Amino acid sequence: MSIRFSFGGDEHIFAEVSEEMSLEAFFTSLSLTNAVKAADIKGVTEICPANASFQVKYDPDQIKPADLLRELQAMEGAASGSDATLKTRIMEIPVYYQDPWTHETLMRFRERHQDPNATDLEYAAAVNGFGSVEEFIKAHSSQPWFVSMVGFVAGLPFLYQMVERKRQLQVPKYLRPRTDTPKLTVGYGGCFSCIYSVRGAGGYQMFGITPMPIYDPNQQVSYLQDNMCLFRPGDIVKWRPINRDEYDAALEAVAENRFEPVIREASFSLAEFNRDIDGTNAKLMEVLHGH
Amino acid sequence: MAIKVISPGLSTTVQDLGRPGYYHLGIPISGGMDRFALRAANMLVGNDEGAAVLEAVFLGPELEFTSAATVAVTGGELPPLLNGDPRATWEAFAVKAGDQLSFGYLKSGARVYIAVAGGIDVPLKLGSRSTYTLGALGGLEGRALKAGDALPVGKGGKGGGSIPANLRRGPGNPAELRMLPGLYWHRITAAAGRQFFADTWKVAPEADRIGYRFRGGQKLDFVPRTPPFGAGSDPSNIVDACYPYGSVQVPGGTEPIVLHRDAVSGGGYMMLGTVISADMDLIGQLQPHSPARFVEVTMDQALAARHERQAALARLRDHLKR
Numbered sequence: 001m002s003i004r005f006s007f008g009g010d011e012h013i014f015a016e017v018s019e020e021m022s023l024e025a026f027f028t029s030l031s032l033t034n035a036v037k038a039a040d041i042k043g044v045t046e047i048c049p050a051n052a053s054f055q056v057k058y059d060p061d062q063i064k065p066a067d068l069l070r071e072l073q074a075m076e077g078a079a080s081g082s083d084a085t086l087k088t089r090i091m092e093i094p095v096y097y098q099d100p101w102t103h104e105t106l107m108r109f110r111e112r113h114q115d116p117n118a119t120d121l122e123y124a125a126a127v128n129g130f131g132s133v134e135e136f137i138k139a140h141s142s143q144p145w146f147v148s149m150v151g152f153v154a155g156l157p158f159l160y161q162m163v164e165r166k167r168q169l170q171v172p173k174y175l176r177p178r179t180d181t182p183k184l185t186v187g188y189g190g191c192f193s194c195i196y197s198v199r200g201a202g203g204y205q206m207f208g209i210t211p212m213p214i215y216d217p218n219q220q221v222s223y224l225q226d227n228m229c230l231f232r233p234g235d236i237v238k239w240r241p242i243n244r245d246e247y248d249a250a251l252e253a254v255a256e257n258r259f260e261p262v263i264r265e266a267s268f269s270l271a272e273f274n275r276d277i278d279g280t281n282a283k284l285m286e287v288l289h290g291h
Numbered sequence: 292m293a294i295k296v297i298s299p300g301l302s303t304t305v306q307d308l309g310r311p312g313y314y315h316l317g318i319p320i321s322g323g324m325d326r327f328a329l330r331a332a333n334m335l336v337g338n339d340e341g342a343a344v345l346e347a348v349f350l351g352p353e354l355e356f357t358s359a360a361t362v363a364v365t366g367g368e369l370p371p372l373l374n375g376d377p378r379a380t381w382e383a384f385a386v387k388a389g390d391q392l393s394f395g396y397l398k399s400g401a402r403v404y405i406a407v408a409g410g411i412d413v414p415l416k417l418g419s420r421s422t423y424t425l426g427a428l429g430g431l432e433g434r435a436l437k438a439g440d441a442l443p444v445g446k447g448g449k450g451g452g453s454i455p456a457n458l459r460r461g462p463g464n465p466a467e468l469r470m471l472p473g474l475y476w477h478r479i480t481a482a483a484g485r486q487f488f489a490d491t492w493k494v495a496p497e498a499d500r501i502g503y504r505f506r507g508g509q510k511l512d513f514v515p516r517t518p519p520f521g522a523g524s525d526p527s528n529i530v531d532a533c534y535p536y537g538s539v540q541v542p543g544g545t546e547p548i549v550l551h552r553d554a555v556s557g558g559g560y561m562m563l564g565t566v567i568s569a570d571m572d573l574i575g576q577l578q579p580h581s582p583a584r585f586v587e588v589t590m591d592q593a594l595a596a597r598h599e600r601q602a603a604l605a606r607l608r609d610h611l612k613r
Binding site for chain 2: 006007008009010011012014016018019020021022045046047048049050051052053054055057060061065066149150151152153154155156158165168172173189190191192197198200215217228229232233
């Protein structure tokens with residue numbers, strides 16, 4: 001993979017690992033940004049991994065743009081990340097699919113949708129060749145996902161499913177973005193899932209909602225007191241479908257600040273994954289469930 | 292010492308020089324859109340240049356001071372009125388307990404910076420007092436001011452003096468925004484690239500702290516391609532990536548958007564390049580419908596402009612003996 005570097009004005013270097021999305025591209029981006037972080041280069045102020053690219057912000061008063069570019073290019077060869085093992089976390093996110101709140105919202109914006117007569121999930125199931133919404137939900141929730149980028153707005157994770165390309169779900173974004181999306185909506189656009197961390201505009205299809213806070217600027221939520229954003233690039237996520245009763249119970253626990261998310265330490269090897277995808281994912285599930 | 296908010300104006304927020312270091316979590320740098328004016332306002336009242344001030348856009352707030360203070364208003368020409376009497380912008384003036392500060396109609400520019408000796412003393416959030424309203428973070432309760440708010444003011448500072456017009460900085464007419472082409476510049480045709488720089492654009496009504504949209508130029512032609520996996524079908528789509536502060540994205544090839552201090556940190560639209568750091572302040576002073584051109588520069592020219600802006604700040608400090 002040859003990385004394309006480009007200056008973003010006088011303060012940024014943008015690096016495109018690959019034009020198309022793949023786990024390899026994400027993994028290279030993540031390991032290179034980790035290497036840049038570890039190199040502790042004077043003048044570098046922000047290091048932002050993205051799905052298949054990354055961005056470094058720097059102070060050109062402290063390091064010449066051309067010098068930083070040369071340093072990054074030198075690291076490209078050294079840090080081909082495919083044989084590395086990633087120390088990360090795996091977490092379970094409860095999802096109430098087909099909930100009444102995203103349903104109410106999607107009904108308000110039908111004229112902006114490809115199929116005004118179907119719900120977002122019905123449309124997503126149909127364009128991916130599933131016979132029913134239930135089968136589509138199973139495909140969405142049965143295999144884990146990588147947090148491949150955090151951004152757009154504070155704490156919003158983009159997630160890429162850990163399956164081979166032929167099993168990747170793809171759903172176009174809304175024809176025109178909505179002006180409203182409920183907070184904590186689980187969305188889908190292109191080949192990415194996401195969780196809207198705040199209420200606001202959005203163009204991703206809406207599949208459901210999680211009761212679990214993922215961003216807390218006031219740092220009151222028990223597990224967000226040290227970091228107001230839950231997700232970091234490289235986290236592994238497993239969706240767990242829940243029903244209305246479970247959703248209500250979780251909300252009550254959140255309100256009383258006794259909700260405890262399931263988060264475990266995990267490690268991931270891309271080489272091992274590529275040898276045996278289902279086996280690797282099954283082992284991750286064992287880690288998640290504490291076996 | 293506190294400032295009572297009688298009326299908040301259109302959208303008045305607490306801002307300092309910003310909150311770098313959290314872009315990888317989607318938290319933008321925030322801070323004043325015209326940081327030259329923000330620094331100048333703080334210099335005039337004897338604060339650290341990065342103290343928190345109020346940023347008001349288009350329509351000023353009405354404020355009441357609970358004790359004596361030194362105040363300065365810089366940025367656009369939004370005339371300050373102290374108890375109804377005109378005061379100059381870019382000049383420190385004294386206020387007494389009970390005095391009310393309001394504003395006349397905007398004559399030029401778009402944003403003013405209201406500095407008070409001691410600085411606005413809201414709590415630091417991730418190292419900054421800047422307000423990021425989309426994420427309800429920083430400032431006063433993470434939001435724009437509203438009537439009835441009380442703003443705490445810190446201690447110290449006093450300053451004095453004024454800044455003559457030749458030491459100020461503002462956009463020309465049309466505004467010339469220098470841009471370094473790059474990022475996904477290769478996605479548009481050479482003819483479209485030439486046209487982009489030749490056209491005169493107009494600031495669209497959708498212009499805020501997140502970004503400034505421009506319209507009125509010709510639609511850009513893209514180089515044909517097969518959409519890469521995960522990018523989306525529109526020729527302007529890319530696999531979602533980071534958006535640099537100042538980057539110029541063109542969804543659908545029609546209306547360029549320059550991302551500013553409260554930028555969305557990433558997304559799926561190609562970017563043509565990035566407005567250089569020296570010219571970002573100018574964007575914060577553009578009103579809707581005002582004309583603007585993008586001017587192609589090299590990295591060397593961008594760095595020279597950066598140094599010129601630093602020299603302009605040094606001249607301010609020198610003038611005020613700060």
